[in-house]
Amino acid sequence: MSYPFQIASFDEYEKAYKASIEQPEKFWADVADTFSWRKRWDEVLEWNFREPKVEWFKGGKLNITENCLDRHLESSADTPAIIWEPNDPTQKSRTLTYRELHFKVVQFANVLRNNGISKGDRVCIYMGMVPELAIAVLACARIGAIHSVVFGGFSAQSIADRLQDASANYIITCDGAYRGNKEIPLKSVIDDALVQCEFVEKVIVLNRTRTPVSMIRGRDVWWDEEVQKVDSTGNPDLPAVEMDAEDPLFILYTSGSTGKPKGVVHTVAGYMVWTTYTFVNVFQYKRGEIHFCTADIGWITGHSYIIYGPLCAGATSLMFEGIPTWPDAGRFWDIIDKHTVNILYTAPTAIRSLMGFGLDPLKGKKLDSLRVLGTVGEPINEEAWHWYNENIGKSRCPIVDTWWQTETAGCLISNLAGITPSKPGWATLPLPGVIPKIVDEKGDEVVVAEDGFIKGNLCLTAPWPGILRTTYGDHERCRTNYFAAYPNLYFTGDGCLKDSNGFYRITGRVDDVLNVSGHRIGTAEVENAINMHTGVVESAVVGYPHDIKGQGIYGFVIYNGLEKDMELIRKDITLTVTRIIGPIAKPDKIQFVSGLPKTRSGKIMRRILRKIAEGETKNLGDTSTLLDPGIVEEIKNGRV
Ligand code: WTA
Numbered sequence: 001m002s003y004p005f006q007i008a009s010f011d012e013y014e015k016a017y018k019a020s021i022e023q024p025e026k027f028w029a030d031v032a033d034t035f036s037w038r039k040r041w042d043e044v045l046e047w048n049f050r051e052p053k054v055e056w057f058k059g060g061k062l063n064i065t066e067n068c069l070d071r072h073l074e075s076s077a078d079t080p081a082i083i084w085e086p087n088d089p090t091q092k093s094r095t096l097t098y099r100e101l102h103f104k105v106v107q108f109a110n111v112l113r114n115n116g117i118s119k120g121d122r123v124c125i126y127m128g129m130v131p132e133l134a135i136a137v138l139a140c141a142r143i144g145a146i147h148s149v150v151f152g153g154f155s156a157q158s159i160a161d162r163l164q165d166a167s168a169n170y171i172i173t174c175d176g177a178y179r180g181n182k183e184i185p186l187k188s189v190i191d192d193a194l195v196q197c198e199f200v201e202k203v204i205v206l207n208r209t210r211t212p213v214s215m216i217r218g219r220d221v222w223w224d225e226e227v228q229k230v231d232s233t234g235n236p237d238l239p240a241v242e243m244d245a246e247d248p249l250f251i252l253y254t255s256g257s258t259g260k261p262k263g264v265v266h267t268v269a270g271y272m273v274w275t276t277y278t279f280v281n282v283f284q285y286k287r288g289e290i291h292f293c294t295a296d297i298g299w300i301t302g303h304s305y306i307i308y309g310p311l312c313a314g315a316t317s318l319m320f321e322g323i324p325t326w327p328d329a330g331r332f333w334d335i336i337d338k339h340t341v342n343i344l345y346t347a348p349t350a351i352r353s354l355m356g357f358g359l360d361p362l363k364g365k366k367l368d369s370l371r372v373l374g375t376v377g378e379p380i381n382e383e384a385w386h387w388y389n390e391n392i393g394k395s396r397c398p399i400v401d402t403w404w405q406t407e408t409a410g411c412l413i414s415n416l417a418g419i420t421p422s423k424p425g426w427a428t429l430p431l432p433g434v435i436p437k438i439v440d441e442k443g444d445e446v447v448v449a450e451d452g453f454i455k456g457n458l459c460l461t462a463p464w465p466g467i468l469r470t471t472y473g474d475h476e477r478c479r480t481n482y483f484a485a486y487p488n489l490y491f492t493g494d495g496c497l498k499d500s501n502g503f504y505r506i507t508g509r510v511d512d513v514l515n516v517s518g519h520r521i522g523t524a525e526v527e528n529a530i531n532m533h534t535g536v537v538e539s540a541v542v543g544y545p546h547d548i549k550g551q552g553i554y555g556f557v558i559y560n561g562l563e564k565d566m567e568l569i570r571k572d573i574t575l576t577v578t579r580i581i582g583p584i585a586k587p588d589k590i591q592f593v594s595g596l597p598k599t600r601s602g603k604i605m606r607r608i609l610r611k612i613a614e615g616e617t618k619n620l621g622d623t624s625t626l627l628d629p630g631i632v633e634e635i636k637n638g639r640v
Contacts, residue, residue: 001287003280003313005031013420013429020432027432028056028465032273035312036071037062038242041269047463049490051475052483054463055246056270063240064249064272065142068311069102070240077102080316083290084131085335087178087322093339096131098314101138108132108139109238110230115170115202115221119144119241122168122251126150126159126186128177129321132206132223133297134307136172141249141268144241145170148251148263151298152177152184154582156192161260162253163197166472170202172223176209180326187213245269251472252300254406255522256481257493257512263472264406271409272312274466278410278431279309282400283372284417289342290369292318292335294350299519300406301376305345309410324350330361333392337366344392345374345402347518351384352548362391372417374400377518378550379508385424403427403506405492406520407482409466412436413504426505433464438498443486454498457510459489512606514543514551519584523606526553526587529580533573535561540596540604541587544613552588554613556635559592566592589613591640595631597623612636 007013020027025044032041042059072079077099084094096104117123123145127133133149140147148166150159162168171194177184187205191214194200205213206223215222230236243249249271251263279285291310295301297319310317318339324332332354336344354361373393375385380401389399399422402414412434413427420429430436438446438456446456460467467490471478485491495510509515512523523541530539537558546552555573563569570590577585597605611620617636623629 003285004034005277005280006284007281007416007419010420013416016432017430021435024433024462028273031277032057032060032269035062035067035272035276041245045463049463049483049488052479054270054467054469056273056463056465057245060245060269061242062245062269062272063142063144063243064268064308064312065105065138066240067272068138068308069098069105072098072314073102076314079288079314081311082131082134083316083318083339085318085320085322085339087180087326089327089331089334094131101135103235104135105138105142106238107227107230107235108135109142110236111204111223111226112139112143112145113238114226114229115204117143117145117170117202119243121145121170122148122166123170123172124148124150124159124163124166124168126152126171126173126190127206128152128174128179128184128186128208129296129319130174130177130206130208131319132174134319137297137303137307142238142240144243144247146248146250148253149298149303150253151296151584152179152186153298153584155579156189157580158261158582159190159193160196162263163193163200165253165260165263166251167199169200170204171200172204172206174206174208175213176211178209178321180323183209183211185211185213243268246469248469250303252303252406254300255513255520255525257522258524259522260525261522262474262477262481264468265470265472266409266466267469270465270467272308274464275304275309275410276312279305279315280313281416281431282402282411282414283343283345283374284419285310285313285315285343287314288316289371290316290318290339291343291345292320292339292341293345294320294324294332294347295345295376300409301345304410324354325357328361329354329357330365333362333365333367336370340369342369343372343374344370345376347377348375348380348384349378349517349548349550351375351380351388355384355387356548359391367392367394370397372400373397374402374417376402376404378515379506380425382424389424398422401425401427403494403504407468408464409468412460412464413506423503426499426503428503430504431464435461436504437461437489438496439486439489443489449500452500456495458492458494458496458504458506459486460492461489463490514553516543516546516551516553516584517549521553521581521585525581526555526577526585529577529585530555530557530573530587532580533576535559535563535569536573538596540606540609542606542610542613544589544610544615546588553585554609555587555590556593556596556609557590558595589640591635591638593631593635593638595628595634597632597635598627599625600627608632609635612639615639
């Protein structure tokens with residue numbers, strides 16, 4: 001049985017797109033009607049991008065976990081909901097059917113309640129990729145607590161910042177996490193963060209690695225012991241808490257071009273409708289298939305396409321604890337073979353890194369269960385696209401290049417697998433409900449093509465159900481970040497090209513946000529971290545093309561401390577960034593300079609630094625407006 005809103009041909013895509021633009025309220029009401037509601041909405045949509053205010057399915061009452069779990073119990077209780085593959089391939093994988101997952105979510109929801117957590121509370125989740133992470137997320141949603149998952153690669157300081165920003169009083173974590181041959185001491189990182197966050201009342205700790213941890217009486221409790229307490233009372237069937245369509249479901253922190261990461265807020269109903277609709281249509285999911293999204297649940301891709309989208313659709317979602325290159329570079333291919341995976345959704349950076357190992361790791365791996373391949377997170381270069389297509393998809397699996405953002409909840413521009421055409425390196429056509437507009441610096445629509453393409457900054461003109469609603473605790477920041485650059489438009493921060501077929505190619509960020517291995521990192525954030533290092537006077541960070549990561553981090557640093565061993569200082573600065581943000585933000589290159597190219601008004605000319613970092617030495621553009629044009633020569637000569 002296919003899904004009522006599944007688009008089955010190009011003609012149907014065109015019709016759906018047209019209907020979604022001409023009668024958005026009717027279109028989305030029809031989709032929303034296929035979900036389970038406690039009470040139907042009063043009004044489908046109310047919005048303006050001025051404030052901004054976006055409300056979908058206003059007055060509707062529901063709980064997203066009843067859509068992810070309960071409603072599948074009648075017909076598909078024994079369908080696997082989650083198949084979990086551990087880090088170590090010699091250990092057993094685990095399967096949780098919808099019945100089992102439902103049981104465990106209700107059980108853990110009871111644990112949360114017993115620990116004083118209730119609707120509206122913010123719960124920070126800092127765990128490895130174990131099934132309990134999905135259970136924790138869903139248990140929060142079941143009782144209406146707002147989860148804020150923090151990726152395991154962030155530092156204690158980053159966690160403390162997020163705990164404070166969200167005033168999160170509760171934490172769910174693991175003693176440790178396995179990633180390849182490493183063991184990451186998550187609880188001990190949490191302990192460091194909590195030195196600054198005395199307001200945290202409870203820390204629930206799952207035993208995964210049984211690494212020694214400190215457990216503070218009254219604050220820290222073991223997951224298993226709490227579950228046993230619930231079991232001894234017979235796991236009372238905790239009814240899901242009734243939520244308003246526009247109640248927050250979660251906060252997810254993401255980097256912008258200025259300041260600290262902001263807490264993007266998604267609300268229950270719109271997020272549910274958008275992730276499910278896009279999951280079913282982009283991947284053309286067929287019931288019974290196994291969907292393998294390789295992202296970490298610490299990022300939006302994991303939220304939307306490991307947990308909520310697939311589970312709402314009653315799909316089987318494969319969750320992998322480890323990394324693609326351990327114990328060897330054939331790990332993904334082993335998993336596909338072992339679990340007969342049908343859909344593989346991964347990042348260009350992973351593809352490029354695996355390409356580097358050649359074809360040996362593919363030998364003897366059966367990949368013929370694959371039907372659809374997907375990419376997300378950054379532009380995919382044609383070489384990687386063709387390698388993926390020929391060696392993994394054997395030229396018979398459509399590749400969906402899905403463009404979207406943390407703020408958009410799910411895919412906005414993407415081909416639909418096997419239904420709409422693909423073009424290597426191009427995200428192609430907008431999904432129903434998505435109305436792109438390409439503007440120039442002034443905000444005027446670009447209508448004239450240059451070299452065959454319309455080029456400019458990508459904006460969206462109307463809300464789709466999954467658009468972010470606010471940034472936690474600071475609505476004004478949401479307005480200035482996304483809705484102020486151009487009046488009445490949502491500005492994505494991305495540049496793009498549009499060809500004569502109306503296909504879009506996203507070319508990368510046009511703001512000061514880097515995309516390193518598909519992870520978003522603000523240059524300002526990295527600069528702040530570098531500047532905290534003693535002896536650093538000032539720094540400027542830019543991205544440069546990196547063969548595997550897509551972009552690497554290049555820091556120009558003015559240093560006048562006492563230590564004279566520059567190699568040592570370089571290491572010290574790297575360690576400082578790791579401590580302040582996390583290993584994902586480590587600069588790949590640091591160049592010590594005596595000054596930075598600044599305009600007379602004191603603004604750093606990043607354009608020049610970017611060109612130097614890219615290896616461009618000639619066409620640096622106009623440098624005459626610089627305070628000290630001579631500095632450019634010095635920086636050029638000292639490039640690392
Ligand atoms: C980039 C990840 C090109 C883009 C889902 C965007 C892409 C940022 C693509 C969001 C793609 C994502 N082609 N670029 N298919 N997908 N991006 O919030 O710059 O981690 O703005 O969300 O990744 O990153 P985020």
